[in-house]
Amino acid sequence: MKDLEAQAASIGALAEPNRLALYRYVVATGIPVGREQAAEAVDLPLHTVKFHLDRLVEEGLLEAEYRRLSGRTGPGAGRPSKLYRRASRHVSVSLPERRYDLAGEVLAAAVSQSVQAGTPIGEAVQQAAHATGSRLAGAMGPPPRRTGRAAKRRSLVEVLADNGYEPRLVDDDLCLTNCPFDRLATEHTELVCGMNLALVEGVVDGLHLKQMRPRLDPQPGSCCVKVAMAPASSSVP
16 A cells, blocks of 8 residues: 555656656656756756756656766866666556556466476466465564464455455455456456465465465455454454
């Protein structure tokens, strides 16, 4: 969710027309651009250009570097100029949230395993998805030796929420109300639902949540996976 907020803020920064014009100019140029060059290109005052370019850097849309344009070095060479180029970071916002990058990662790993080891592709997808889920769980950091049930539930909810599943507790089930791979699931239902289940199982196993059991339970408008929580659980903090 935090990543979604950050990306939305980045795209929102381009709503200002002059800022958008500067961003487009820097991207189209293809090489690092100085403030004076940008100001001349878009016909804006230098102080305005400086403000907008630095704002684009703050939002992660541009990156800055310092370089002496004259090529001279040593005393008397002058101060380096601040130059701007497009950031390597990829920005994309989709509501409801979609994670086709994550699906691509799983499927690419599965194809590689299938080619190299001869694993049937369906089995390879499930193995790759489980490993990906475990990795996402591991990004939470090592679990404490003694973790209460509520803390474990919070960890599971946080990992699934951060990856677009929109988890919600209904009775004793953690329902995933959004499928991050919705379009793929519509066209390749069996493959993608199996991938979803294996990925969530990987998260559950990675968090050592032995009492929580993911299962397939397709419902219209939501992810095909639900997680049966421990019988004693009654709410998600």
